[in-house]
Amino acid sequence: HDPNEPRVGWVEGVAILAAVAAVVFTNAINDYQKERQFRKLNAKKEDRCVKLLRDGREQEVNVKEVQVGDVLLMEPGDLLAVDGIILKSHNITCDESSATGESDALKKDANEHCYVISGSKVLDGSGSMLVTAVGTNSFFGKTMMAMREDTPDETPLQIKLDHLAEAIAKLGMAAAVAMLFTLVVKYFVQLALSGEDMPDGGEIFSDMVKIVIQAITIVVVAVPEGLPMAVTLALAYATTQMLKDNNLVRVLSACETMGNATTVCSDKTGTLTQNKMTVVEGTLSLKSFSFMDGAKTWRSEVKDSVAEVVIEGIALNSSAFEDKDEKGNLAFVGSKTESALLGFIKSLGASYSTLRADAKLAKVYPFSSAKKSMSCIVESPQGKEPYRLYVKGASEIVIRSCTHYIDSEGEVKAMDDAARTRFDQIISTYADKALRTIALSYRDISSSEFKKLNDEDPPNEKLVCLGVVGIQDPLRPGVVESVRDFAKAGVTVRMITGDNLQTARAIAKNAGILLKGGLAMTGPEFRALSKADQTEAVKRLQVLARSSPTDKTIVVRRLQELGEIVAVTGDGTNDGPALKMADVGFSMGITGTEVAKEASAIVLM
Template sequence: MVPVDSLGLKLQEVVTYPKTRQPYDDLGKVDGIAKVLNVNLKTGLSNEQVKEHRKKYGPNVLPEVEIKSFWELVMEGFEDKTLILLSGSAIISLILGIRENPSTGWIEGTAIIMAVLIVVFVTAINDHEKEKQFRTLNAKKDARLVKILRNGEPQQLLVDEIVVGDVLFVETGDVLPVDGVLMYGSNIECDESAATGESDRIRKSHTAAKADVFFVSGAQVMDGVGKMLVTAVGTGSFYGKAMMGLRVETENTPLQDKLEDLANQIGFFGLIMAVITVGCLVAREYYTYHINDMPLDEHFVSALVRFVITGITILVVAIPEGLPLAVTMALAYSTIKMLEDNNLVRKLEACETMGGATTICSDKTGTLTQNKMTVVRGYIAQQNTTLEETESPLPLRVDEKVIELLSVGIATNTTAYVPEGHTEFVGNKTESALIGYIKEMGYDYKLIRRSVDQKAIFPFSSARKRMSSLVKQPSGVLRLHCKGAAELILDMCDTYINAKGDVVPLTADDSKANHNIIQEYASEGLRTICLCYTDMEDGDQDWEHSKPDETERMTLLGIVGIEDPIRPEVPEAVRRCAAAGIKTLMVTGDNSVTAKNIAKKCGIYNEKAGGLVMEGPEFRLLKDKPHELMTVIFRLQVLARSSPLDKQILVEALKKSNHVVAVTGDGTNDGPALKMAHVGFSMGITGTEVAKEASDIVLMDDNFSSIVKAVSWGRNVYDSIRKFIQFQLTVNIVAVILAFLGSLSSETGESPLKPVQLLWVNLIMDTLAALALATESPSPDLLNRPPYGKNAPLISRMMWRNILGQAFFQFIVNFYCLKDPESIFGPTDNGLPYESASNHLLHMTLFFNTFVMCQLFNEINSKKIHGEINVFEGFFASPMFLIVMLFTLFLQVLMVQYGGDWVGCTPLNQDQWIRTIVIGALGIPVGTLIRLLPDWGLPRTGNKAARDKFKGAVNAVRNEGHHREKHDLNLVEAFRRKHSHERRSLSNEESKKSN
């Protein structure tokens, strides 16, 4: 951490709680602070000053969270109670074994200890890698861009690059990354509830004597624009100090909690089996000693130790340690891969939830469209121009005075800009299109902004549906330039400027012509923006704390049509969602004509299927009418002219109707809807910081097709974990039953599977299986079936059939190997039976190798959990699975051929290897036969029959609802007629409030 001098500490005191102006006044307010920091407020810091200030006051980063070192994770592994018991028993076994047979008695105890060490180190390595992966993801999550004035030019830089003394631009929707003081601002209001707990907005002013001029890091800018001088960064900022005092640990996801519950239940079953086994063995041994009148000597104690080790072995093999690892691997792998698909996952549980999504409420601009807006139609001074007529939408037939007035209005009433050295605009895409429009006319927006005396900017809001700027003319008159929703702005105008530059009254015919233009543009899918202005006297009003009276006395400049082309991949993505049982709704601020046109092109709106288009004010009236609302929700496909409140009502209604809802949003006001949805998607390019903070996943490319990829990955995560559960439970059931029955049928009371062997199977092999099954990529078939239900069990009936069927097969063949090995492996080389002392080790090795081969081939069976017949479909599309399979086989060969007494094995010959592999491979055709059994009416997805069955079910639902379609239409139309007057009154009331 960089040491901070007394000046740095004084600067940090400027913004603190409780707020006081004393340090701020002592330093000489904004100008004094700038002088102390040697900052030119008009040009910002130079590159040399940036280096100097970063070295002196520190960077805007927090020290990395100290993750546990590898050795700390190793020590944590030794705290596992089961491993402690096993280690203690191994030490006792080691001592007794050395006493009984010094030459070889130490091997078994030492081998168990070595196996425990391997398990602990493998687990520590996995945990360490997981922490590193999540740290990488968090670093990406925290990276965001801000607008800073440096070297006289605005620049977009990462928040990490901010230093004390920087001039930072502040806009509606920003989440402040640093502390600072207000230099200049217009109608700025901040939500500082994250810092103070108070929900009231705090107004900022640089002119009032005792006004609040302080910006607190972590606060959200709810309204206004301005500039701030940065006074504290990193650990010196208010947010930094709070974060250093509270480091948040990663919480379990809902699926992880479910899996832990499942693991606990299985572990409890294993504990019962272990206790029963030890109890039976001890009772049998005691009875043997009693009837033979033998003293309870150290041999009896040694037998008790063996029995305890057998019981602990059963407990170890019963506890599915691989389950938490599987979900961790699946989530970590998916989040990394989703980032490659432009999905930045901020909350891990979103991966799981997205797999069950049934409805997606999508924004239009930038998500369904390319967000590369261009003015293609213009109706300026009542003169219509189109691209077809002039190859440019420029108003060529009007006076230069009109063009100049239009250019000043656009340049001063936008915040978009082109960074130095770049060619593309940064900022709102609509504003960028308008600046590009005047650029084609030959006007430089930078020169215009520098040459005018701009008094205030009133940012766009969903309530006002317009943006205004106030410019002082050389004559002293104030001119208010306004742009916004076409119908709304047009209704505010009573005059217009004609082609000669004269202001004339706007007649009813003129107004009708303008409305026709708006409808024409909208029917072509264009966004319509109306531009106007009005002059007023300068009464020395404090425009920072008041707004001009925007009444029906504006002068109309013109209407422009802005085109935002559909993303070419969107129609196919919408179709894939429909095939996956996911309904797509378009929610937009455009009028219904424009929205319907775009929705048709995207494949969202289908009038023949009874699709419904509604506008926000009309939809809002349904809030207190649940029956009508649910009727509309069933058929609603497009919600136009919507407000953030409408989106919240929609999401709430969908959730009440048992939908799993995903919502996209990019604006500050979208925050509540993003929070309310099951999964919130914010826009990485155009989204405000408030929207990103409220979301679960950030779309780095603002593209709807990325949402489809998120659905696919969400389903893949759920499937991957269920595949591993299917594999793990099969291993556990077979191993526990074999260990239980084998130890009871053995004269010595030992399990036929040695502790070291079971540790290898249950911990090491299962870890590799988790890696293989949790790192498969999504297949196209994932989107050919309906989503999982919210309350669907982790283990379906079909999975239970596969688990129990495979477990029965494995138990039969392994128990047969245990009791009648000659019939499978043929006679031994020395002619003695396998049960003889000289062949006992060979017998147990063949049994162990057969057991492992059964598990290895069952991994292939576990790749399919929905009743698919061909388990080799897509087999070679997963290189990780193949690598893990081959690596597991390689380790098994090493253990058997070279493990010796350490693992209780003896080398096998080629014939014996072939026989054990063939027995294990029989699990593949057995699995196929199991899947061919009647499925008790369960859906068999993943093949043509399944898709046909799913489509049939969908059609049945459609047919069931078809007879109600006319009734629903009549109900909606009756509602519209009944409340038309109420709807108009509401719209007028909203318009008056916004004015």
């Protein structure tokens, strides 16, 4: 080292160490901050109390302290955190859509349908269950633990950078070897041509070391040390920008993977749709409407007397009610169908609670799966008769019991063959759109007839048909436009759902996912195919219905084998494995389960 020059040899080494530290800490701090936000997101939801029987008395304990052998008390609105077997059931209905993808509510009893899985929500009824599995041994826990197995795959950008680094390294090494060879040859040729005596071994060795250092310098210069830091800082900036758009990026590399996605596999229930049954079409008093705006127009067009009968019948002939959910928002608790109907009259400006408070119920006939209807009798002081019967249920069965109907003028007419055919056509049209059809009807009952009634069999005969409504879990706003934008960008959208094929087809067509030439099939059918046939089928596959978590992962794997960059969106426990396996997984922050959020790389807040 020249004593007259400053000692700056250390600067390069420190600069490289600083760059490496910046890359490592930027990644680590970013991931830590996002994970901390994610943990906060779930901590409040997980910290709740449940009622159970322990040591022969009723207790309220933290959900984390529930043990196998406890008898858990079930009430409408409860979110079950454990697996169990029903001991006592008073019309318990559970929503297992977040765990299985099945959008229909399931009846539970102590005999045939007695097993309850964690992640279910009690919609209606009450009872008790024996806890059989908690924590990591429960259905929810097993799925959650499967999500935590670290299998980090390289992202598309990492693969491209690896190829670039490899190419630079090869080129650099080739240039260094060529330069080393050239300089060595030049050194000895110049020595030979100079005519001087050959220097001693120490001097030749010193000169050779200098030549090797020059060759090594080429290799060092060729390596882009700043590239990893530039990429990391760019991605870290991207995550902060995405957070402003309510996207919580849990894995830094997901930002660039998202931009490389070539196909999106989306869940239906709760992701494309709202997971909230809604009246989307109806024909009441022979006047049709679509969605809530159309319903308000219908209300202004029909006679007040007809609208009052419809609203009163829905409000009184129902066991659903409005209450605050776990997030503090008002929501209907009870059967999804009844909640949809109450939501319908609420949109018309009616208050079900006021109507119930003013009315006096004389008899109630709860929903019967055998009769597929629900009835109630109320005292009707202003009516033609002292009592009025309201009936609602499966449209084919209720209309079969109708002898009259209300026409567009609000007049009661006899149900002739032409009218019956018209109602059948309405039901058929709604069924083709995969809508659940519910018929509403009523009739007045005299005092003498009322006295003859028993408490078991509702007098569902000689009814006056008010009309039919079609109920469906509607698409979220903006879904159709998003699918169209994906198509323009060359990204294929596929729907993979646990729901039935007919409903899945209808929703996929409405969303613009199922197109001409596209394939729609069920999970069991897809699973039964050979690996080669699955690979061929997945190229045209646009809708996969009745799919299990395993089916979803098979589809993702087959697409990845074809070289696709797969993004998966979902909100349910059953979406967890596919979210984890995908190149980038998106979960719903508000409606999503903890399993889905744990498995995803990006949480949509």
